[in-house]
Amino acid sequence: MTQLRDPHDTTGLDRDAFFIGGGWTAPATDQVIEVVSPHTEQVIARVPEGTPADIDAAVAAARRAFDEGPWPRMTPAERIAVIEAFSGLYAGAMVEMAGLITLEMGSPTSFANLAQSPAPWMQIEAFLAIAREFGWEETRPGALGAPVVVRREPVGVVAAIPPWNVPQFTIMSKVVPALLAGCTVVVKPAPETPLDAYLMAELLQQAGVPEGVVNIVPGGRETGAHLVAHPGIDKVAFTGSTAAGRAIASVCGQQLKRVSLELGGKSAAILLDDVDLAHAVEGIKFTGLMNSGQACVAQTRILAPRSRYAEVVDALATAVSGMAVGDPTDPATEIGPMVAQRQQERVSSYIALGESEGARIVTGGLGMPSGLDHGWYVRPTVFADVDTRMRIAQEEIFGPVLSVIAYDGVEEAVRIANDSEYGLAGTVWTADQAAGLDVARRVRAGTYGVNTYTMDFAAPFGGFKASGLGREFGPEGLGQYTELKSVYLETPAG
Template sequence: MREYKELYIGGSWAAPSHDRFVDVVSPHSQEVVGTAPEGTPDDVDRAVAAARHAFDHGPWPTMDPKERLAAVQRIADAYNARQAELSELISTEMGAPLWFSQVGQVGATSMALAAFLNFGAQYPWEERRTGFFGQDVVVRREPAGVAGMITPWNVPHFTTISKLIPALLAGCTVVLKPSEEVPLSVLALAEIIDEAGLPEGVVSIIPAGRDTGEHLVRHPGVDKISFTGSPTAGKRIASLCGQDLRRVTLELGAKSAAIILDDADLAMTIERLPLASLLNSGQACIAQTRILASRQRYDEVVDAVTTMVNGLPVGDPLDAANYIGPMVSQRQQQRVDGYITLGQEEGARLVTGGNGMPDGLDRGWYVRPTVFADVDNRMRIAQEEIFGPVLAVIPYDDEADAIRIANDSAYGLGGSVWTSDVEHGVDVARKIRTGTLGINQYLLDFNSPFGGYKSSGFGREFGPEGIEPYIEYKSIALPLG
């Protein structure tokens, strides 16, 4: 049982502005595993005031970038020292299978920290170039200001680090509003940041609900918003930021496709496909839940995918042998179960899974891993993000048809191409309108920009491009001659 009684406001632990605390319920046992305060607009006001003062009058924005880099290194060191504890905490709180918490939650966060430290050490914060008229021009990259950040529950540390660290390296001050679903893990992250000893006011972490998040987006003291979450919320945030010309980046939903070409090694494909399609029990924006197979090999692919899904152990997320855990909440369980019902009503063929609890489980917010075949790409189960362990196998006529189907989506975040000819796979990938793809695998690469086309949002995270959303460019032209 982990209990927090305070929020992290302006670089210090402080009592919340109210006496409301939320019970954190395990999605596996349905028992209370912790308590934490839920932030309010009043708490956000205190945090923004501290961040505004720290940016306008404090040392952080004008500090030598090497000093900010050293502070981030302290965060990384403290984080790495607690990896085992943090992995177990995330699995307990939101149900991620322990293997994924170790590799894709905490492990990936550690690797992302290392990548940003590398970029920060090499980043050209100020450079001189020759101007059009022959004079020297100083081009500076300066911090964008107070950055408000809203992060989701599915990968709480990873999505936080993707925003927080480049903002800190740039010299921004930060007010972070994580999801109220995961207060324990994000307040544990606040402990680590506190240990790093950043100046007063530089970071605040206030887990809270949507109303408090909208208050942060609207706050006149905030210069920049970064959001990861649903397209519906993203549209609302973009609208609010547009009214005030507030800078904004959005990382939203997806319905990514894995294209299995006829020359693919099917055994290798099926071995690697779970990591592309069912990571985090399907609760991942990059999950490739549309499996595209040619009519020539369609039955073979459906059988192989079905055998793969049936072989994935489902159960207690703290049991390292289990590949699939519960959904984060009863609401999410009901949402996914509703899509399984919808798929059958739309006429898709249920091959395995379906409604109800997985065999051997009598409690927890679980969903049976499900495969639909004979799916038309116009069906809602092929167009809408389900965010659960539900795969749709869609037939295509030829390669051009596969590309058409992959692109026939409101989204464009991830994807993959499976083939024995890697260079040809790259040619196919070039024709897919999505921000990231893999050939015979899907791995989010921390040295490269991550983000989406179309309704998957705009802006990029990771790589040196991940620092760009948190800077402003300034050009200083020196005298002619």
């Protein structure tokens, strides 16, 4: 078990094996992933890089565990007991888990200790509650006069592919329902964030998860592509970019392989005329800039009524310019670095693009934040005078950049909110909850908030349009890892 450490201490983080078949397995090659701190730009750990041969070994272990092992044949209650043990261990490791994620991808420790590890633990508890009441098998009256038994059986071997921005959050949304359903799993963590997955493997091992039920092989894009196309995989569960999701869906479609995709977003926060602006701005600081803007649900299009447009722009500029930017291990930090230099360059290119498109920077802009001379940082930026046709209003930037768009009337606000290839999240801010609920019903997004935004793990999460396929969380999320079987019984004589 990794021990609690000083937040700046990166000693002892190297790994030399994969978690395959219930134990630590030597890699097939000497290729390594260098985990680099986005704050110091220094290597903090080295772990083996998965290759197709390593994926083959992991899938073979998961296949044996599913086809021959005890896990799929246990009762739901027996599997629940193992996951309950895992939940207890996870609760004791949350501080350590949050610290690892801050080190490896730069998530501000304030956000990490709010969402990077507590939220995954809350998912475990929510799925346990759902599994205890889930309709694993029911008998219903048939139309032909005989009863029909309808069963939920595990879908098989699952490939779980999380991104780097909220690694444990997105791993847990796949691994826990898959395990409760009786599936076995191969997890491919992103190369930027492999360290938290190693700690999770230790906790699963301690909890008594049988050999081969969970296997973990970090790797890059080629490794992931091999896993997706592997004939031993029955279902792929992916969180990441829409472009990657389309490629995965194409492979799964050709193989008739089950797939669920949680993809990108370009969500809108609508401020109505009667908005309490101070309350809305505090909410938008979180919904738009959480995790330094590296969040699929980030509401980065701010739709403001023209009658209050200047007031909204000024309030957002004041709030964002006052946010603390810097060392992610500092509890006062609100905006940390981008995960990698390429991400810093990507976000900076969008800031330059916004200026060239004619949008007006009211705070932030290009260049390093004040007081910082290293790290992959971007100045949190607010654009005004944004037209909905601009690329900064249409494309997912994945950084701390907000675009304020004016509208005339609620009809236009809804139209602008829906003018996107995405449909993942959104909010409306108003003194009239009924009016807010009316707006929520009209915006085509999978999750929506009225004067707030959160994720309730008892309810389904996912997107409309190019934001994905399928749902996570709630009974619907558990059901994604099952196949339905109908068993017809003999019609009674007479």
